[in-house]
Amino acid sequence: xxRMSGFNIVSLxxxxxxxxxxxxxxxxxxxxxSKLVTVWAGFSTQWYGELIRNExxxxxxxxxxxxxxxxxxxxxxxxxxxxxILVRSGRFLGRTLFSGMIYAPLVMPEVITGLSLxxxxxxxxxxxxxxxxxxxxxxxxxxxxxxxxxSRLASxxxxxxxxxxxxxxxxxxxxxxxxxxxIAPAVISGxxxxxxxxxxxxxxxxxxxxxxxxxxxxKIFSAVRLxxxxxxxxLSTIMIGIVATGVILFSLMSxxxxxxxxxxxxxxxxxxx
Amino acid sequence: MRRLILILVxxxxxxxxxLVPFLIVVKISLSDVALARPPYFPQLDLSGGWAAxxxxxxxxxxxxxxxxxxxxxxxxxxxxxLRIALISTLLTLLIGFPVAYxxxxxxxxWRPTLMMLVILPFWTSxxxxxxxxxxxxxxxxxxxxxxxxxxxxxEPLTIMNTEIAVYIGIVYTYLPFMILPIYATLEKxxxxxxxxxEDLGCSRTSAFWLVTVPLSKPGIIAGCFLVFIPAxxxxxxxxxxxGSDTLMIGKVLWEEFFNNRDWPVASAxxxxxxxxxxxxxxxxxRNEQKxxxxxx
Numbered sequence: 001x002x003r004m005s006g007f008n009i010v011s012l013x014x015x016x017x018x019x020x021x022x023x024x025x026x027x028x029x030x031x032x033x034s035k036l037v038t039v040w041a042g043f044s045t046q047w048y049g050e051l052i053r054n055e056x057x058x059x060x061x062x063x064x065x066x067x068x069x070x071x072x073x074x075x076x077x078x079x080x081x082x083x084x085i086l087v088r089s090g091r092f093l094g095r096t097l098f099s100g101m102i103y104a105p106l107v108m109p110e111v112i113t114g115l116s117l118x119x120x121x122x123x124x125x126x127x128x129x130x131x132x133x134x135x136x137x138x139x140x141x142x143x144x145x146x147x148x149x150x151s152r153l154a155s156x157x158x159x160x161x162x163x164x165x166x167x168x169x170x171x172x173x174x175x176x177x178x179x180x181x182x183i184a185p186a187v188i189s190g191x192x193x194x195x196x197x198x199x200x201x202x203x204x205x206x207x208x209x210x211x212x213x214x215x216x217x218x219k220i221f222s223a224v225r226l227x228x229x230x231x232x233x234x235l236s237t238i239m240i241g242i243v244a245t246g247v248i249l250f251s252l253m254s255x256x257x258x259x260x261x262x263x264x265x266x267x268x269x270x271x272x273x
Numbered sequence: 274m275r276r277l278i279l280i281l282v283x284x285x286x287x288x289x290x291x292l293v294p295f296l297i298v299v300k301i302s303l304s305d306v307a308l309a310r311p312p313y314f315p316q317l318d319l320s321g322g323w324a325a326x327x328x329x330x331x332x333x334x335x336x337x338x339x340x341x342x343x344x345x346x347x348x349x350x351x352x353x354x355l356r357i358a359l360i361s362t363l364l365t366l367l368i369g370f371p372v373a374y375x376x377x378x379x380x381x382x383w384r385p386t387l388m389m390l391v392i393l394p395f396w397t398s399x400x401x402x403x404x405x406x407x408x409x410x411x412x413x414x415x416x417x418x419x420x421x422x423x424x425x426x427x428e429p430l431t432i433m434n435t436e437i438a439v440y441i442g443i444v445y446t447y448l449p450f451m452i453l454p455i456y457a458t459l460e461k462x463x464x465x466x467x468x469x470x471e472d473l474g475c476s477r478t479s480a481f482w483l484v485t486v487p488l489s490k491p492g493i494i495a496g497c498f499l500v501f502i503p504a505x506x507x508x509x510x511x512x513x514x515x516g517s518d519t520l521m522i523g524k525v526l527w528e529e530f531f532n533n534r535d536w537p538v539a540s541a542x543x544x545x546x547x548x549x550x551x552x553x554x555x556x557x558x559r560n561e562q563k564x565x566x567x568x569x
Binding site for chain 2: 012098109202220239
């Protein structure tokens with residue numbers, strides 16, 4: 001591509017400003033002493049204090065974290081298995097149906113996924129609560145995990161696995177010692193994606209949750225339905241802060257890992273020669 | 274044997290928690306609403322044997338679909354969801370393309386940072402990103418205060434709780450989905466093609482329209498589908514930013530289920546919505562397939 005023109009700089013600046021300005025405003029107004037959005041009444045951290053004292057939010061946050069950790073871990077295992085089947089298992093009966101079921105949830109409107117799961121849970125008389133939210137989240141996020149992992153599986157050299165098998169590894173050993181370390185970055189990304197999707201989900205959780213289990217997005221949604229709330233501004237600021245730190249740390253780490261891997265590959269190539 | 278188990282576990286999981294639930298939706302969409310628990314009729318009782326199943330099937334009908342067709346609320350909701358999704362997709366393209374173009378023409382060492390800046394909002398809560406506009410767009414919100422202060426307007430604009438606010442919400446939340454696929458195609462674009470076009474007498478503008486745009490078509494199409502498909506069934510954005518007259522089918526389904534407790538009609542709404550979505554989904558899959566084959 002060619003050099004930066006003035007137009008490119010302007011469109012980039014506007015695009016990024018558009019993406020970030022609303023969040024910056026939210027962060028700034030979370031420190032506003034006034035309850036009103038438009039009036040700036042000085043710096044204050046009182047909304048953070050009220051947020052911490054609000055036990056309903058704390059309970060919801062714990063439920064959300066619990067659901068997120070459990071569902072993303074199961075989804076990572078199932079999704080990696082599904083990716084392996086899609087990329088390595090060749091033909092088997094019902095393969096088309098299987099890949100259809102992996103890709104369909106990615107484009108399925110959340111209201112339909114939520115509705116159908118709720119009708120299932122009622123149909124089999126399963127009490128709605130943390131368990132049903134975990135089941136629902138695992139199901140849609142395993143599909144995302146399998147897409148992420150299968151693209152990595154498809155791009156790597158199968159001769160490494162074959163070599164391990166030739167040298168006397170069992171299939172499980174070859175997976176654990178050769179495949180897994182190579183696809184590990186994709187598996188970790190998949191887990192992070194599943195975890196974020198679970199923390200973020202409002203619609204499916206609203207269908208799958210019972211009266212006793214409320215997740216943080218459900219709590220936020222009911223609080224902001226009628227208008228802006230300074231406590232939610234404070235909560236949003238905390239969440240934005242956590243995500244930003246996490247993403248930046250992770251991308252720095254993976255950058256370093258890629259550089260190291262490239263270095264090792266170069267060294268290996270040199271020693272072969 | 275081990276391979277069988279490996280296949281069976283995720284397979285059965287998806288069958289039980291994706292396919293079967295959807296079949297239940299189809300079944301209930303053919304049932305009638307009833308004042309009972311669960312609130313629909315007929316119930317399938319397998320212990321009655323074949324005769325019971327025959328009776329059960331005989332009770333199913335397409336009444337709910339006839340109802341959807343006759344009540345213009347649903348027609349209008351489907352059509353306005355399609356319209357809102359289409360307009361917001363075009364707006365997203367209009368904003369997203371120049372950003373992707375700017376990213377692709379930035380210096381290579383800047384690109385990963387720009388990429389991360391575009392992806393970062395995607396990791397932030399969707400709900401919070403939609404919510405952040407509520408304080409900006411409301412009657413006495415930041416935008417109106419700013420415009421009144423600069424003297425551009427003398428009366429506050431009503432944006433919040435209108436369709437315009439829904440457009441802003443969709444464009445804002447789905448912008449990264451448009452930027453990234455377009456950027457991916459633009460980044461691979463061979464700069465010498467543009468030089469060749471200019472050497473052959475093209476102006477820079479016509480080289481852009483004759484070379485850059487056609488070559489980035491796969492990315493543009495992918496980005497448009499990635500915005501259009503989820504926007505149709507959107508629930509959070511119309512319910513937080515839209516008004517009571519903003520009709521979108523995701524919201525109608527939610528209200529039909531939670532407020533009216535009419536499960537059969539809600540199920541029928543879901544079945545029709547999916548039937549509508551299948552067309553863009555199949556087209557999207559074809560586009561992706563074509564890109565993969567072209568890439569090999």
